[in-house]
Amino acid sequence: MTSPGSSELRGNPYFWYRLMGRDEEGYDVYELFIGPQHPASGHMRIIVRLDGDIIVDAEPDIGYVHRTMEKLAEGREYLKNIPLFERATIIDAANITWGYVRAVEQLLGLEAPPRAEYLRTLLAEINRIASHLYGFGIAGIMLNHSTMFMWAFGDREVWVQLAEDLTGARLTHSYIIPGGVRRNLPQDFKEKALKAIRYMEKRLQDYERIFVKNPVIIARYVDVGVIKAEEAKRLGIVGPNLRAAGVRYDARIAEEYGAYPELDFEIPTREEGDAMARLLVRIEEIKQSMSMIKQILDKIPDGPIFHEKYYRMLPPKLKEFVEQTGRLKLPGAFIRLKPEPGEAVARVEMGHGEVFYHIVSDGGIKPYRVRIVTPAFRNVVLYRYLTRGARFMDLPAIYGSIDYFPPEGDR
Amino acid sequence: MAEDVYKPGNLLVSLKRHAAAIATGLRYLLSTKRMTVRYPEFVIDLGEGYRGMIRWHRDRCISCSLCAQICPAAAMKMYKLPGEKKMYPGINYQRCIFCGFCVDVCPVFALEHTPVHDISYEELDEMIYVPTKFDTEWVSPAAKEGARPVKVVFDEEVGLRHEPQ
Numbered sequence: 001m002t003s004p005g006s007s008e009l010r011g012n013p014y015f016w017y018r019l020m021g022r023d024e025e026g027y028d029v030y031e032l033f034i035g036p037q038h039p040a041s042g043h044m045r046i047i048v049r050l051d052g053d054i055i056v057d058a059e060p061d062i063g064y065v066h067r068t069m070e071k072l073a074e075g076r077e078y079l080k081n082i083p084l085f086e087r088a089t090i091i092d093a094a095n096i097t098w099g100y101v102r103a104v105e106q107l108l109g110l111e112a113p114p115r116a117e118y119l120r121t122l123l124a125e126i127n128r129i130a131s132h133l134y135g136f137g138i139a140g141i142m143l144n145h146s147t148m149f150m151w152a153f154g155d156r157e158v159w160v161q162l163a164e165d166l167t168g169a170r171l172t173h174s175y176i177i178p179g180g181v182r183r184n185l186p187q188d189f190k191e192k193a194l195k196a197i198r199y200m201e202k203r204l205q206d207y208e209r210i211f212v213k214n215p216v217i218i219a220r221y222v223d224v225g226v227i228k229a230e231e232a233k234r235l236g237i238v239g240p241n242l243r244a245a246g247v248r249y250d251a252r253i254a255e256e257y258g259a260y261p262e263l264d265f266e267i268p269t270r271e272e273g274d275a276m277a278r279l280l281v282r283i284e285e286i287k288q289s290m291s292m293i294k295q296i297l298d299k300i301p302d303g304p305i306f307h308e309k310y311y312r313m314l315p316p317k318l319k320e321f322v323e324q325t326g327r328l329k330l331p332g333a334f335i336r337l338k339p340e341p342g343e344a345v346a347r348v349e350m351g352h353g354e355v356f357y358h359i360v361s362d363g364g365i366k367p368y369r370v371r372i373v374t375p376a377f378r379n380v381v382l383y384r385y386l387t388r389g390a391r392f393m394d395l396p397a398i399y400g401s402i403d404y405f406p407p408e409g410d411r
Numbered sequence: 412m413a414e415d416v417y418k419p420g421n422l423l424v425s426l427k428r429h430a431a432a433i434a435t436g437l438r439y440l441l442s443t444k445r446m447t448v449r450y451p452e453f454v455i456d457l458g459e460g461y462r463g464m465i466r467w468h469r470d471r472c473i474s475c476s477l478c479a480q481i482c483p484a485a486a487m488k489m490y491k492l493p494g495e496k497k498m499y500p501g502i503n504y505q506r507c508i509f510c511g512f513c514v515d516v517c518p519v520f521a522l523e524h525t526p527v528h529d530i531s532y533e534e535l536d537e538m539i540y541v542p543t544k545f546d547t548e549w550v551s552p553a554a555k556e557g558a559r560p561v562k563v564v565f566d567e568e569v570g571l572r573h574e575p576q
Contacts, residue, residue, distance in 0.1 A: 080483035083510045147436060154446055158570045161563060168462040168524070174510045182515065186460070195565040202567070209435040215425045218416050276416060318518060327460065330516045335481045 044406045058387040066410040073370040078337040089408040092131040094123040095350040102346035103357045104178045107339035115303045116180035121259040122296045125289040130159040131351030132282045139400030148211045179307030184326030190297045197290045221276040225386035225398035238375045239353020244281045245273035251349035275401035336365040376409035444569045454558040457526035462511045464527045469546040471521035478513035499542035525549045
């Protein structure tokens with residue numbers, strides 16, 4: 001091979017084309033690397049090819065935060081994988097572990113008691129609001145709207161605090177375990193949650209005035225990054241990005257898990273499929289989640305929070321402690337859960353979309369194989385299809401509106 | 412909400428919306444509602460349920476080693492102390508992820524969460540707690556310096572309020 005500076009290459013017109021930023025046919029295409037040093041929301045790179053100001057092609061280059069989670073899971077006992085998978089989407093920890101726990105429960109033949117299912121749903125919805133607010137803030141800062149960033153992250157703190165009151169940890173809750181949940185509802189939780197909801201309802205009106213209906217944002221978001229329903233279905237897009245294109249699909253109604261069949265909620269959809277539609281769908285989902293939290297707190301049944309099979313193993317002194325404090329104690333046998341050989345699949349709707357788990361068990365104490373398909377990984381293809389033909393200025397707008405979370409996509 | 416963002420606007424509508432956005436921003440700029448805690452002077456009292464630094468009680472421990480077995484991060488380890496037959500747990504805070512499984516699995520309440528979370532270290536080795544060091548009370552450095560504890564209160568107007576106790 002000849003080195004790039006050799007004289008044979010210099011005689012080749014393509015060498016000069018490339019040096020001038022033209023492609024092999026002589027077109028003036030400029031290649032721009034955005035990232036991987038944190039272009040906006042995390043560690044990824046977008047390789048953008050520009051013809052003047054128009055994006056010819058954008059290629060998402062992911063994998064910078066790949067942590068071999070699927071392989072790591074094969075070396076750990078079933079329970080120990082819960083804190084591991086949380087770290088895929090740390091902002092939505094309850095939802096991403098719920099999928100795993102549902103698959104493990106199928107293998108173990110367990111079913112959580114109704115109160116535990118309600119508590120899981122409660123934390124999942126709190127996490128969904130926090131996750132949407134996070135995406136909201138990132139979308140704001142990508143349009144240089146720092147106020148929106150500060151507000152969304154500040155208001156997310158309210159929901160994080162609510163989750164902390166319930167679970168004892170701000171983000172890595174490790175709350176949902178096979179057979180139930182780890183803590184009961186605190187005494188004054190309902191009052192706090194209702195205050196948080198009333199606060200958020202007021203704030204959403206302010207968001208509307210300062211961000212959503214702001215003429216600057218309308219100019220940046222309306223008719224930008226349009227995807228139609230057919231195309232979204234073909235590409236396998238999930239979550240709010242799919243629903244903003246007019247497809248009414250949500251794992252919460254498709255799968256009917258947790259307390260969702262007993263709750264009254266809508267799946268917000270829009271027809272436009274542009275960046276503004278994706279934003280509006282997320283805002284509507286925050287409202288639906290708040291309505292669900294209200295319903296859960298009204299409807300939540302009494303009863304145990306942990307499966308009888310394992311709760312029975314606790315000595316009377318520990319049972320007394322659990323009843324008094326509402327904090328669960330685990331039996332020693334829980335460390336090495338041993339499901340029957342077989343396979344299980346489960347899916348759960350996260351804030352970003354649908355997460356899918358496939359677990360293969362060989363009858364041992366560790367899973368033989370765990371496959372995770374995260375919503376961010378399914379949505380990353382949008383970078384390529386939404387940006388073609390757009391102006392370069394629209395790239396941050398499109399990037400923000402997809403709500404892509406790199407650690408989740410890379411696993 | 413916001414159905415009319417898709418309608419073609421005119422100059423008047425645009426001006427009105429700009430004014431609304433600026434007015435909303437100004438309202439918050441001039442208000443005194445703040446969520447921030449000025450940390451070294453004030454410290455949040457996290458209360459009972461918080462999963463903070465872990466306290467081990469040597470007198471209660473029965474050396475069952477369940478805590479070391481359940482630890483997902485391999486932070487908890489059993490140590491043999493000189494002149495003792497039994498093994499006791501020690502913790503490495505370089506690895507601990509505060510999942511609290513060890514506390515939940517302990518059958519004799521020898522492990523407990525404390526609300527203390529603001530410990531800092533100068534050396535990595537200081538983060539390894541052998542059993543003799545593990546059996547001590549946690550003290551928040553901010554609280555020791557005389558920080559005033561505040562309580563988190565949910566508020567409809569501000570979101571979170573921090574009330575001095």
